[in-house]
Amino acid sequence: MQATKSKITKALPVGSEIETCDNSGAKVIKIFTVVGSKTRKGRISAAGVSDLVMASVRRGRPDMRKQVVHAVIVRQKKEYRRADGTRIKFEDNSAVVLKDDKGTPKGTIFKGAIAKEVCEKWPGIAKIASIVV
Numbered sequence: 029m030q031a032t033k034s035k036i037t038k039a040l041p042v043g044s045e046i047e048t049c050d051n052s053g054a055k056v057i058k059i060f061t062v063v064g065s066k067t068r069k070g071r072i073s074a075a076g077v078s079d080l081v082m083a084s085v086r087r088g089r090p091d092m093r094k095q096v097v098h099a100v101i102v103r104q105k106k107e108y109r110r111a112d113g114t115r116i117k118f119e120d121n122s123a124v125v126l127k128d129d130k131g132t133p134k135g136t137i138f139k140g141a142i143a144k145e146v147c148e149k150w151p152g153i154a155k156i157a158s159i160v161v
Contacts, residue, residue, distance in 0.1 A: 032145045033111040034110040038073075038075060040121060041072045043060070044075075045057070045086060046121045046123050048088075048123050048125055049102060049123070049140050050124050050135025050138050053134075054085040055087040056087040057084065057125070059083045063079075065079075076101060076104060076108065077101055077102065077143045077146060078100065078148075078149045078150065081099050081101065081123070082097070084097075085097060097125050098128065098129045100123060100126060100131070100150055101121070101146075102124050102138075104117070105118060105119065116143070116161070124142075131151070131153065133153055137156070138156055138157055142154075142157040
């Protein structure tokens, strides 16, 4: 897991409900913590593309609901700046559910594009990703 070169804007605060883009069984998850995040006292921590979050499954298969899962943010609506100066944004916020915090994805198919920063930081997700932007 390497550090990202781009300055990613943190667009998804704790409490956000976002959709998943894999076939893990979870449809909507709610972020309740950003792993490794440090903020000023009293400030709500937020996640951006390629951040590891812990979330609870709000909608999905009955056996997946109410479970605590690790997830990685793969798309966000808020634009962010890459190291080469380009700015990129997606049309939705989306995450991939993981089996463990090491980066092994639970699903086997990803719907939609995956950000390049995610593939650099999480090689397990990069193996399965079909479209990388």
